[in-house]
Structure formats: structure tokens, C-alpha cells
Amino acid sequence: xxxxxxxxxxxxxxxxxxxxxxxxxxxxxxNLPLGRFRRTGEAxxxxxxxxxxxxxxxxxxxxxxxxxxxxxxxxxTETRNALRxxxxxxxxxxxxxxxxxxxxxxxxxxxxxxxPCHIGDYTDFYTSIHHATSVGRQFRPDNPLLPNYRWVPIxxxxxxxxxxxSAQTIRRPVGQFKGADDATPSVGPTRRLDYELELGAFxxxxxxxxxxxxIAEAEAHLFGLALFNDWTARDIQAWEYQPLGPxxxxxxxxxxxxxxxxxxxxxxxxxxFERPASDPAPLPYLDTPANRASGAIDIALExxxxxxxxxxxxxxxxxLMQSNxxxxxxxxxxxxxxxxxxxxxxxxxxxxxxxxxxGPDPGQGGSLLxxxxxxxxxxxxxxxxxxxxxxxGDTVILRGHCERRGFRRIGFGECAGTIAPART
Amino acid sequence: xxxxxxxxxxxxxxxxxxxxxxxxxxxxxxNLPLGRFRRTGEAxxxxxxxxxxxxxxxxxxxxxxxxxxxxxxxxxTETRNALRxxxxxxxxxxxxxxxxxxxxxxxxxxxxxxxPCHIGDYTDFYTSIHHATSVGRQFRPDNPLLPNYRWVPIxxxxxxxxxxxSAQTIRRPVGQFKGADDATPSVGPTRRLDYELELGAFxxxxxxxxxxxxIAEAEAHLFGLALFNDWTARDIQAWEYQPLGPxxxxxxxxxxxxxxxxxxxxxxxxxxFERPASDPAPLPYLDTPANRASGAIDIALExxxxxxxxxxxxxxxxxLMQSNxxxxxxxxxxxxxxxxxxxxxxxxxxxxxxxxxxGPDPGQGGSLLxxxxxxxxxxxxxxxxxxxxxxxGDTVILRGHCERRGFRRIGFGECAGTIAPART
Numbered sequence: 015x016x017x018x019x020x021x022x023x024x025x026x027x028x029x030x031x032x033x034x035x036x037x038x039x040x041x042x043x044x045n046l047p048l049g050r051f052r053r054t055g056e057a058x059x060x061x062x063x064x065x066x067x068x069x070x071x072x073x074x075x076x077x078x079x080x081x082x083x084x085x086x087x088x089x090x091t092e093t094r095n096a097l098r099x100x101x102x103x104x105x106x107x108x109x110x111x112x113x114x115x116x117x118x119x120x121x122x123x124x125x126x127x128x129x130p131c132h133i134g135d136y137t138d139f140y141t142s143i144h145h146a147t148s149v150g151r152q153f154r155p156d157n158p159l160l161p162n163y164r165w166v167p168i169x170x171x172x173x174x175x176x177x178x179x180s181a182q183t184i185r186r187p188v189g190q191f192k193g194a195d196d197a198t199p200s201v202g203p204t205r206r207l208d209y210e211l212e213l214g215a216f217x218x219x220x221x222x223x224x225x226x227x228x229i230a231e232a233e234a235h236l237f238g239l240a241l242f243n244d245w246t247a248r249d250i251q252a253w254e255y256q257p258l259g260p261x262x263x264x265x266x267x268x269x270x271x272x273x274x275x276x277x278x279x280x281x282x283x284x285x286x287f288e289r290p291a292s293d294p295a296p297l298p299y300l301d302t303p304a305n306r307a308s309g310a311i312d313i314a315l316e317x318x319x320x321x322x323x324x325x326x327x328x329x330x331x332x333x334l335m336q337s338n339x340x341x342x343x344x345x346x347x348x349x350x351x352x353x354x355x356x357x358x359x360x361x362x363x364x365x366x367x368x369x370x371x372x373g374p375d376p377g378q379g380g381s382l383l384x385x386x387x388x389x390x391x392x393x394x395x396x397x398x399x400x401x402x403x404x405x406x407g408d409t410v411i412l413r414g415h416c417e418r419r420g421f422r423r424i425g426f427g428e429c430a431g432t433i434a435p436a437r438t
Numbered sequence: 439x440x441x442x443x444x445x446x447x448x449x450x451x452x453x454x455x456x457x458x459x460x461x462x463x464x465x466x467x468x469n470l471p472l473g474r475f476r477r478t479g480e481a482x483x484x485x486x487x488x489x490x491x492x493x494x495x496x497x498x499x500x501x502x503x504x505x506x507x508x509x510x511x512x513x514x515t516e517t518r519n520a521l522r523x524x525x526x527x528x529x530x531x532x533x534x535x536x537x538x539x540x541x542x543x544x545x546x547x548x549x550x551x552x553x554p555c556h557i558g559d560y561t562d563f564y565t566s567i568h569h570a571t572s573v574g575r576q577f578r579p580d581n582p583l584l585p586n587y588r589w590v591p592i593x594x595x596x597x598x599x600x601x602x603x604s605a606q607t608i609r610r611p612v613g614q615f616k617g618a619d620d621a622t623p624s625v626g627p628t629r630r631l632d633y634e635l636e637l638g639a640f641x642x643x644x645x646x647x648x649x650x651x652x653i654a655e656a657e658a659h660l661f662g663l664a665l666f667n668d669w670t671a672r673d674i675q676a677w678e679y680q681p682l683g684p685x686x687x688x689x690x691x692x693x694x695x696x697x698x699x700x701x702x703x704x705x706x707x708x709x710x711f712e713r714p715a716s717d718p719a720p721l722p723y724l725d726t727p728a729n730r731a732s733g734a735i736d737i738a739l740e741x742x743x744x745x746x747x748x749x750x751x752x753x754x755x756x757x758l759m760q761s762n763x764x765x766x767x768x769x770x771x772x773x774x775x776x777x778x779x780x781x782x783x784x785x786x787x788x789x790x791x792x793x794x795x796x797g798p799d800p801g802q803g804g805s806l807l808x809x810x811x812x813x814x815x816x817x818x819x820x821x822x823x824x825x826x827x828x829x830x831g832d833t834v835i836l837r838g839h840c841e842r843r844g845f846r847r848i849g850f851g852e853c854a855g856t857i858a859p860a861r862t
Binding site: 135188257265 | 558559561562564574577578584586589590592593594595596597598599600602609611612613614616622623625644647648649650671674677678679680681682683684685686689690691718721722723776777779780781782783784785788861
């Protein structure tokens with residue numbers, strides 16, 4: 015497990031990039047998340063690190079010899095650790111490299127962010143038992159949590175081509191749905207468009223087909239995390255999902271935040287992986303002492319909503335809920351071990367969605383489906399509006415951060431998307 | 439619909455490549471399927487066309503200006519038609535290009551075939567109502583065919599990274615399964631390893647995210663078809679598949695045949711798309727007069743099995759069943775229209791699996807699950823062996839061909855895979 019702390023995590027470090035020392039920034043020198051950006055007029059995306067309100071161009075600064083994020087991911091933990099250490103020193107207050115690197119900074123406000131890497135395959139998991147139970151209750155009232163849930167890290171394959179990056183516009187999808195009382199299905203714009211609050215985990219290096227990645231080695235195959243919105247059309251989902259799972263209800267769009275917070279940056283926020291004593295212990299291939307000791311990660315997650323009425327009235331977005339990734343029923347290492355136990359080959363840049371991260375308490379649902387009890391209890395917004403599901407013009411913003419006494423707070427930036435009207 | 443017949447379909451045409459005139463060949467001059475091959479010692483795959491027992495190297499012959507199949511796919515129907523016409527003339531008996539092209543031929547036996555293109559996303563459908571009903575009966579005896587089946591072309595996303603090409607070895611996957619009488623699940627090599635007889639359809643050009651491909655335009659987005667084996671571990675599937683669909687039961691491996699038979703080559707074998715009068719008509723976005731008139735394709739499909747005992751005794755493979763793609767409940771054009779109705783963006787090289795192609799009669803099941811009634815009635819083989827599911831050393835071979843009076847028979851070649859013992 016990569017829970018060794020080193021001097022890059024020292025809370026006393028400050029940067030010569032002034033905004034990185036703002037206590038409210040998501041990107042202090044202890045974070046150093048990686049992404050792909052381009053300036054206006056540039057065709058190709060380049061690898062950068064977020065520092066305060068700036069992006070440092072790594073290749074231009076001589077800090078990396080590629081602009082291919084997947085190649086860098088595949089290079090392995092040592093290469094990544096060496097870059098982290100180099101960046102921590104180069105961006106530190108008083109660094110002799112300040113003068114040379116100053117010209118390699120670009121304001122984040124002046125760049126376009128791309129997807130952080132090429133995503134070959136995308137798998138979505140279902141790791142929140144609170145989400146599985148509350149959604150299961152709506153789809154299968156008599157049988158909310160299926161018998162396999164506590165044994166199998168449930169996952170399914172998603173669509174890679176339609177994954178976009180924060181600030182994208184999502185056209186309301188058209189599809190088939192059928193109400194319980196309808197004799198035949200209808201086709202039209204979804205009436206139950208929803209978000210799902212997830213984390214996305216990127217695979218660093220993969221495995222050969224036919225081989226597996228044992229859980230004891232799984233952490234070394236993880237690159238880092240970003241926020242992930244798995245937009246979902248609930249009416250399409252309810253009608254299409256049996257027996258083979260969600261399809262058109264999901265694959266019209268998914269949105270990632272642009273910065274990958276590396277596994278190394280998250281080291282101070284590792285926490286024990288715990289389950290109720292009455293639950294079965296994970297099967298041996300999903301269990302190690304290290305996973306029990308520090309397999310979970312304390313990441314506070316939030317969903318914010320800004321409706322077009324709020325925007326027009328100059329009102330900021332309103333926070334709808336908070337949850338924490340430490341409440342996940344499965345750890346990332348367990349997901350890697352499970353995904354490969356059958357010899358399925360992972361590749362650098364593959365994306366694992368965590369599944370909707372709902373908390374244990376009412377009000378901690380990671381989707382409107384949960385917060386509005388399937389649309390039956392509209393959510394009252396502060397400006398007087400109500401929401402059962404998303405309306406055109408709504409902007410959904412996911413946020414996340416890690417905090418621990420004695421350490422610098424680090425954040426994930428934003429994962430935003432705005433709903434546009436359906437195609438006519 | 440691309441059902442215009444032209445002189446490239448003329449049964450009287452013969453080729454200066456002698457083996458292409460053998461009545462038994464899959465690859466007469468009327469077929470001209472495309473694939474990617476390399477000679478011993480070559481690092482890169484090149485685009486070739488199968489003609490008789492030879493491969494014609496297209497770039498070396500000056501017939502194409504790329505070795506990137508996805509780029510060629512994206513170039514569109516006109517480019518593809520022009521190549522077909524050129525090849526038909528160049529390979530015809532008496533062609534003035536014979537001398538120049540002779541040196542661009544390589545025996546198929548001397549080359550290694552690669553995947554025919556880069557597959558960005560792979561979707562598996564479920565188009566055989568006979569398969570859906572008989573498998574549904576085993577998983578849900580009280581409810582074999584779900585209410586959505588006759589309305590929705592059911593599909594789900596599959597794993598692209600583990601798709602390989604014919605003649606591959608499949609290591610028996612390890613996973614979780616739980617018998618009905620077991621208190622807790624077990625982990626081990628699957629005991630119910632199966633094949634699925636499918637066709638794979640390749641997308642030629644895609645659509646922008648947020649846009650759809652209307653059914654009337656869908657055929658122009660199809661490139662061609664190959665055989666596809668969707669290997670499945672039935673015990674893993676039964677335990678994991680609810681509520682989000684198959685995952686590790688499928689993603690350890692899938693196998694394609696190496697040659698893509700183009701939509702143009704299949705034109706003579708188009709047939710009406712028909713459904714029982716008592717079934718609902720397809721919804722308007724899945725229905726056109728052209729789709730009704732010629733949306734289906736008459737492709738005879740077969741599964742052959744050679745066990746290691748047969749191999750050791752010098753016995754050939756035994757045919758287990760036959761079915762026909764014309765019995766599919768949905769056409770390829772309907773699959774394209776459905777997949778994009780929500781704005782999901784397809785890309786050149788995407789693969790659609792047809793789902794297991796079972797016929798209406800007993801004995802026409804496209805999987806051992808069906809042929810052995812879920813393992814309860816072992817299949818008796820001619821050499822005295824029995825099979826409930828696949829055993830180590832078994833080689834499964836899918837074959838397919840099109841026949842019609844007045845036209846030359848064309849075939850798909852083979853899609854073969856051999857089971858190796860599980861990882862220990």
C-alpha cells in the first residue's frame with residue numbers, strides 16, 4: 015500500500031506560486047494533480063500539473079519527456095514518485111528553479127482542459143451499499159439488496175467514447191420508457207434525468223490477458239482519482255435494464271473533472287477499511303491486512319446545483335448533499351483484484367467509476383433519485399424552486415476534498431455539466 | 439439500404455488466383471473481405487483482402503493509401519465501393535494487373551492475422567428471441583422473456599481490451615460462483631465454461647455526441663461482419679449478473695474471425711425482416727419500409743467442436759448445430775438507430791455483437807447452455823465423449839456462409855479458440 019508519507023506531504027511546505035498558499039485552494043503544493051491542457055490556438059493537449067490557480071507545463075519545464083499521459087501512467091510508481099518529488103522541490107518557496115519555470119506557468123482560467131488520458135475501457139462499479147440499498151428499494155421494493163452484494167464488487171462495462179470533461183454541456187437524451195400503467199412504451203426526451211456522484215479511478219499499468227493482479231499488488235496499478243458524474247436517465251434505465259444492465263440510460267454522456275489527484279497525494283488520507291461485524295469478511299482474494307489497515311480513503315464529496323433561475327438572479331450554486339468515499343463497501347484495491355481475477359486485461363488509462371457515493375444518512379443520497387425518493391418528494395431549493403429530476407439549464411457541480419489534522423487540505427477541483435434541451 | 443447489386447456480385451466472375459475459383463472456398467472474387475495481416479518478422483499489421491487461399495497486400499499493390507483500417511472505415515461507403523470495384527477488376531481472370539499484383543500475394547497459411555481494426559467500444563446485443571427465451575427459461579423459469587424484449591433491442595457494453603482474433607488460446611477463467619444449495623460462494627476455475635455463436639458488426643463511420651443516426655441512414659454506417667465468439671462462464675454469470683448485467687463472466691476473452699465480410703459483399707443475401715403478426719410492430723425510430731423489405735441477412739451459422747481426444751485420434755471437428763442470422767429479432771440497422779437515439783457517439787471500428795444466434799428449433803441453440811439444457815442433458819459426441827460445458831483442450835470453431843441460387847457462395851472463414859487450463 016502506498017501509504018508511506020514523505021516530505022512532499024509536509025503541511026509546512028509553501029510554494030513560490032502565491033495562489034497555492036491560499037488556504038482555500040484545491041491545489042496546494044501538497045497536491046500536484048496531473049491533467050492535460052492546451053492554450054487557445056493549440057491543437058495538441060500537453061501534460062500539466064495544477065498549482066494554485068496556475069498550470070505548469072511539464073514538458074516545457076523539462077520535467078517530463080512525453081505529452082502522452084498513458085505512456086506516463088504506464089511508466090510506473092517509481093517514475094511517478096520521482097516526478098512528484100521533483101515538482102515538490104521545484105515549486106517550493108525559494109527553489110532555484112523558480113526563475114526558469116515561471117515562464118512555463120499558464121493561468122488555469124486561460125486554458126482548455128482535455129480528458130486527462132485516453133480511456134480504453136471504462137468499468138462502473140457499485141461500491142456504496144447505501145446507494146445500492148436505497149435505489150434497490152425503488153426498483154425492487156421486496157428485494158432491495160441482492161444476495162451477491164456483500165460478496166461480489168458488482169461492476170459492469172460502460173461506454174468510453176461518450177466520457178467528456180468538466181464544463182461540458184449534456185443534451186437531454188431521447189429514449190424509450192414505459193410507465194407502470196402504460197400499455198406500450200413511449201419514445202421521447204427523458205423525464206427523469208439525474209446525476210450520479212462518483213469518483214473515477216485511473217489505472218496506471220495493466221496486466222497481461224490471462225493473468226490476474228493479486229490484491230497485495232493492486233495499489234501499485236492505481237494512478238489516481240478524479241470526480242466523475244455518471245449522468246443517468248432513470249425512466250430509460252427502468253425499462254431497459256433487465257436482464258443485461260444499464261445501456262442507453264447511461265451512455266449518452268459521463269463527465270470527469272480534469273485533474274487526476276494521484277494515489278501518492280492521497281496517502282495522508284488513507285483510513286481503515288471497516289465493515290459491520292455481522293457482514294461476511296471479504297473472500298481471500300479480496301482481503302489483505304494492508305487493505306484492512308488502510309484500504310479506504312477519506313474523501314469528502316459534495317453535489318452542488320445551480321439552476322438557470324439561480325444563474326439569472328446572480329445566485330451561486332446550492333449544495334445538495336455531502337458524503338464520504340470512506341463509506342464505500344469496497345476499496346479500490348479490491349476492485350482491481352476482482353476485475354482481474356478472471357484474467358481480464360487492464361490497460362494504462364482505464365477508468366473505474368466508483369458507483370454513486372451515497373452516505374448512510376437520509377439526505378446523503380448521491381443522486382436526485384435518492385434525494386427525491388424516486389421523484390415522490392421534490393427537493394426544496396433555497397430560491398423557492400423544487401427539483402424531482404434535472405431540468406434544462408441546470409448545472410450540476412461535483413466537488414471533493416481531503417482534510418486531516420496536521421496536513422494540508424487538498425481538493426479535486428470541479429466536475430461540472432449543464433443540461434441542454436433535447437434534440438428536436 | 440445497400441442492396442444494389444452490381445457486376446462485382448456476378449456469379450460468372452472468376453479470378454486469376456486459382457484457389458478463388460474452388461467452389462468450396464470462402465473467399466471467391468465475389469467476397470473480397472478485408473483484414474489485417476503481417477508476415478513473419480514484421481512488426482506492423484497491413485491491410486489485406488482474402489482471395490482464395492491468398493492475401494493480397496493492398497498498400498503494396500497500390501490499391502489503398504493507408505494501413506490504418508479505422509481510417510479506411512471512416513472514409514465512407516463510396517471509398518469502400520470504389521475499392522471493391524477496383525479489386526474485383528484487378529483480381530478477375532484476364533486482368534492486365536495480374537502480373538503486377540502477383541508479387542503482392544501472400545499465402546494465408548504464411549501470415550499472422552491481427553484484429554481487423556482498433557475497437558474503441560464494444561457493445562453486445564441480444565437479438566435472438568430464441569436464445570433470449572431459452573436462456574431466460576433457465577435463469578428465470580417463471581418469466582423467460584422479459585416484457586421489454588419485443589420493444590427494446592437489448593444491449594450492454596462489453597470489454598474491448600480482451601477481444602482477440604481467431605486461433606487464440608483461452609485460459610479457463612477463475613471467479614466467484616455459488617450453487618443454489620451453497621451457503622456461501624466459492625472461488626475457483628469456472629465449471630460451466632461456454633461459447634456463444636455470434637456475428638460481430640463493425641461500424642464504418644460514427645456520429646457526433648448528442649446526434650443520432652436515423653434508421654434510414656443506419657446502413658451507411660455499417661462496414662461489415664465477422665464471426666464472434668462471446669465466451670461465457672455460466673456459473674460466474676449466474677452469481678454476478680444482477681442487477682447490472684454480465685461482467686467477469688464475459689470479459690476474460692472474446693474471439694473474432696480475422697476477415698470482415700463487407701456490407702456490399704452481403705448485398706445478394708439480404709432478405710425481408712419479418713416478425714410474427716401477433717408481435718408489436720417496431721416503434722417508428724426502429725422502422726422503415728427498406729428495413730422491412732431487406733433489413734435481414736441470410737447467413738448460415740455453425741458451431742464445430744474438436745476435443746483433445748478427437749485431435750489425438752486424428753478425428754476432425756464435429757458440427758454441433760446450425761442456425762441463421764435471418765432469424766434475428768432485430769436488424770443491424772435497428773441496432774445502430776437504437777444505440778444512437780440518445781445521442782451516444784459511435785466511432786469507426788466500434789464492434790456490435792449480435793448476441794447468441796439460436797434458431798427456433800431444438801438443437802439450434804447457439805451455446806452449450808442451450809444444447810445441454812443448462813448442463814442437465816449432456817451432449818453426446820460422435821466419438822463417445824459427452825459435453826455439458828467446455829473442457830480443457832476443447833477447440834470451438836464458428837463458421838458462417840451465405841448461399842443463394844444464382845449467386846456465388848461466400849464464407850466468413852473460421853473463428854477458432856482453444857481452452858487452456860486455469861491459472862494455478
